[in-house]
Amino acid sequence: MAQRIAEGGIRHHGVLQAIATVPRHAFIDAGLSAQAYEDSALPIGNEQTISKPSIVAKMIEALLKTKPKLGKVLEIGTGCGYQAAVLSLLADDVYSVERIRNLHDSARAKLRPYRISNLRLIYGDGIRGLPQAAPFDGIILAAAGLGIPDPLLDQLAIGGRLIAPVSRSETEQQLLLIERVSSQRYQRTVLDEVFFVPLQSGTI
Ligand code: SAH
Numbered sequence: 272m273a274q275r276i277a278e279g280g281i282r283h284h285g286v287l288q289a290i291a292t293v294p295r296h297a298f299i300d301a302g303l304s305a306q307a308y309e310d311s312a313l314p315i316g317n318e319q320t321i322s323k324p325s326i327v328a329k330m331i332e333a334l335l336k337t338k339p340k341l342g343k344v345l346e347i348g349t350g351c352g353y354q355a356a357v358l359s360l361l362a363d364d365v366y367s368v369e370r371i372r373n374l375h376d377s378a379r380a381k382l383r384p385y386r387i388s389n390l391r392l393i394y395g396d397g398i399r400g401l402p403q404a405a406p407f408d409g410i411i412l413a414a415a416g417l418g419i420p421d422p423l424l425d426q427l428a429i430g431g432r433l434i435a436p437v438s439r440s441e442t443e444q445q446l447l448l449i450e451r452v453s454s455q456r457y458q459r460t461v462l463d464e465v466f467f468v469p470l471q472s473g474t475i
Pocket of ligand 1: 320368473
């Protein structure tokens with residue numbers, strides 16, 4: 272799978288290595304494991320999906336740019352925990368927030384055997400960010416909102432990068448990269464057309 276992702280244009284060695292290391296089948300239903308190493312999104316319950324591995328790789332590569340590793344990273348949308356596990360290999364500290372209790376609990380159970388000491392899972396509404404652990408060198412959203420929530424922009428370190436899908440209409444979403452240039456200035460780049468589950472407020 273890592274080789275296919277490399278052929279798709281991902282160059283960052285650390286990202287390819289992390290994708291090759293994390294067993295994606297361990298994060299999905301046994302009934303779907305035959306498809307675990309295909310480049311597709313798959314259902315994980317509660318109407319949510321595990322993202323396509325090529326998108327996971329693309330987003331993390333955009334966060335890293337040419338750096339081998341990031342400092343502190345915040346992920347919004349733990350889902351099944353797959354992307355959080357990949358991120359834990361590429362950052363000093365990862366905080367991952369999930370709003371659906373059921374998915375948060377099951378991600379915790381799936382990740383437990385790996386004993387990842389630099390990954391913390393938080394049950395809560397990621398739209399508020401995680402002020403107690405801010406600022407973050409990287410913020411990654413696995414769900415698409417109508418814009419980027421202000422608390423997340425505030426919690427980005429100067430020089431930090433945020434990557435997020437943003438909805439433009441019912442059917443159109445863009446993957447945005449935001450760099451915080453100074454305390455008041457943010458630079459925005461559109462990277463791709465994408466399709467993610469919606470960013471929703473509150474916890475369930
Ligand atoms: N990174 C995940 C992708 C999961 S899909 C993986 O590797 O599997 C996106 C997830 O974002 C869903 O689980 C959804 O419940 C969650 N989500 C949506 N809005 C959220 C919010 N406001 N706060 C936290 N999680 C949210």
